[in-house]
Amino acid sequence: MSSSTIQNQVPFSVLFFHLPLFSLPPPVFGSTCFVHDLTPRKDKLAPRALKCIFLGYSRMQKGYRCYSPNLQRFLMSADVTFFETQLYFTGPVNHLDIFEVLPVPSFGDSVLISYSSSSITPPPTVPVAAPSPIAPVPPPSPVRPPSPVPPTIAPVPPPSPVQPSTAPPLLTYHRRPRPASGPADSCPAPDPANTGDLSPLNQPIAL
Structure with a gap:
């Protein structure tokens, strides 16, 4: 039992605070x-x-107390x-909330149809417009391959005339x-007047 001296706690919770108070989890x-049912002789x-x-819970033994x-x-x-x-x-089953108990599967964007006890109103018919004729698409014109461009060759300049060396x-x-x-046996004597005009190579050499 809880006590006011221990702040209204059970002594078991004070001594063994790391253990749960109930050995069995408390259900609703x-x-x-x-x-x-573990009774023998069952087919x-x-x-x-x-x-x-x-x-x-039972105060005498470990287990749950249930009523059948x-x-x-x-x-x-x-x-x-x-x-x-x-x-x-x-409580009693409300027939108006039957869709909440048994959900009706939806099939895409379906039209909601309301039913009454006297008559059934068919869903309004929506006129469907006839599809417009599709204009024929002309076949694509054949694409011509580009004409080959001849390679351009740069003209070679003529060689410059060789001028004769002077x-x-x-x-x-x-x-x-x-x-x-x-x-x-006689040697002519050189002319002293002409010796001065001669070059050194043409001057006579004395032997």
Whole structure:
């Protein structure tokens, strides 16, 4: 039990704070549950579970306390399957909300048809316009291949005329005639007047 000295907590929660308070997870009260029936001598087609109502936990033993309206008695078991989103006792079924219980599959963009108890109104017919004739498409004109362009050759410039090289004028040399020879044993004496006009190569050499 909880105590005011420990801030209204259970001693088990204070001593073992890392452990859950309940060994069994707490399901929703009044939800539908199925208690597994382990009674022997059952054939293969006999039901293996009993549909019951979850009421709470037992103070004497570990397990869930359930009630079976068919058997009209309380059952205690730890092997129970819960459907917490489904309550055992539900209100009367509203026939106007039948589409919420059983959703109708939709087939694309269908037209919603309203039904009345007296007569059925057919859906309005929508006139369909006749498709306009399609103009014939002329065949594409054949594409001519581009004409080959002849390669352009750059003209070669003519060779420039070779001008004759101007050679230096030839120098003509004249040799002076030799004087008439005299007797073999006598040598003519050189003329001192003409010696000065001779070049060094034409001057006489004394032996």
